[in-house]
Amino acid sequence: LQRDAKGQYLFDLLCHHLNLLEKDYFGIRFVDPDKQRHWLEFTKSVVKQMRAQPPFTMCFRVKFYPTDPAALKEEITRYLVFLQIKRDLYHGRLLCKTSDAALLAAYILQAEIGDYDPGKHPEGYSSKFQFFPKHSEKLERKIAEIHKSELSGQTPATSELNFLRKAQTLETYGVDPHPCKDVSGNAAFLAFTPFGFVVLQGNKRVHFIKWNEVTKMKFEGKTFYLYVSQKEEKKIVLTYFAPTPEACKHLWKCGIENQAFYKLEKSSQVRTVSSSNLFFKGSRFRYSGRVAKEVMESSAKIKREPPEIHRAGLVPSRSCPSITHGPRLSSVPRTRRRAVHISIMEGLESLRDSAHSTPVRSTSHGDAFAGPGRSGRAESSERVAVIADESYSPADSVLPTPVAEHSLELMLLSRQANGAPCSIEEEKESEAGTPAEAEGELRALCPGGLGPAQAQQVNKFLLSVLRLLLVTVGLLFVLLLLLIVLTESDLDTAFFRDIRQTPEFEQFHYQYFCPLRRWFACKLRAVVNLLIDT
Secondary structure, eight states, X not given: OOTTOBHHHHHHHHHHHHTOSOOTTEEEEEEOTTSOEEEOOTTSBHHHHOOSOSSOOOEEEESSOOSSGGGOSOHXXXXXXXXXXXXXXXXTOSOOOHHHHHHHHHHHHHHHHOSOOTTTXXXXXXXXXXXXXXXXXXXXXXXXXXXXXXXXXXXXXXXXXXXXHHHHTSTTTTOOOEEEEOTTSOEEEEEEETTEEEEEETTEEEEEEEGGGEEEEEEETTEEEEEEXXXXXXXXXXXXXXXXXXXXXXXXXXXXXXXXXXXXXXXXXXXXXXXXXXXXXXXXXXXXXXXXXXXXXXHHTOOSOXXXXXXXXXXXXXXXXXXXXXXXXXXXOHHHHHXXXXXXXXXXXXXXXXXXXXXXXXXXXXXXXXXXXXXXXXXXXXXXXXXXXXXXXXXXXXXXXXXXXXXXXXXXXXXXXXXXXXXXXXXXXHHHXXXXXXXXXXXXXXXXXXXXXXXHHHHHHHHHHHHHHHHHHHHHHHHHHHHHHHHHOOXXXXXXXXXXXXXXXXXXXXXXXXXXXXXXXXXXXXXXHHHHHO
């Protein structure tokens, strides 16, 4: 990428690579060194949005879930949405009953391994695959039973379509949870869906607010405010607290974009939104892109031969399959290949350890707000995973962001070739030391011994003060111009005439302005005479 390449260029390049036309539902996500997620902004430079060093690790994700995924025009789009929802199911973001979970998993099996074959699929074959954060033998038997008896003969495309239709009916379809706390200090997850704003606590959806009822969203520091106007002119303000100011800003941006995409009729209705009531303070953000109605109208006009889809087979591991496009790594030189694998896996490690990507289970739902620790991951790997009979929570997910096993093997081989430690535990320990060292370097570069976070806050404060001064000077200048026009010009409009005839203005003109003008003229003449004499 060139340094000035915009996010839109990279996104268009990727969609062209995938042969994807219905691209408005998707986006590019990345995680910064502070483990905070971000959506790549298409109107800004890619390099300027990154706080890490290249090569950058990014993820292709569904950003706006289709209101009706079965109505998507092209099969390639449905397949990509299918992969995303399957990933949501795998990470515990899609809440559902056990019966629904078994049906969804059976659709995945049918789509990716085909019809049941006794010769290829021995007893207990469904237990070799990981569909959910938790499994039970009862659930695995139910998945195999549905796959054997109800789905025989379905093509991959048909199974994926049925999967999407079923997933769309669930309450948490399209949920991308943001961990927060309510005013009582209870852990909660906020999310934006195609139909409105959702608040999840434990296994329950405690709030659902339609998009036409949301009147305003704003944030101040870590505090997020949602203004709601319901029937009978009843107004409500919901308040939640994010883990960090950056997480709160990300939550606010996601809310602004989702409301614009799903609520507005035309993209021309999009307006720049400020996080503060004062126009010289706070963050300003504008959604750039088409809205849902325009996207559906554009999709209806697509006329081309359906592109070929290279489906990835389901493998018996904890890794989620991904679409197989693009050149093989064998085309890259061997020395370069080793460096690429190391840098890519370092990025994937940072994505996997992100505290804001997948909510991680702790001892109680109230503790789910805290980030995961290494000891917590070790304990969770020893715990027996059993899905609840009724539903499971996004806070129950104990699985990290999946990493392909072949990539992990290549990483270990490349590290071994360089004399580095090969065990996963040693790799985790070496990765854990990297952020601290980088933070120490940044702190040493900051004046006065300030850390990067403190320096950033100081810069924001100075910028706010500078904006305030500029606005004040501008207002005073405008008032001065208006005063000169009122007192010195010959304009005789009705507006100026009414002002000049008021007693207050006449008193100001004769008692203050005229003496000030004479004093200023006297001083100006004295300065001119002094310059002439010298």
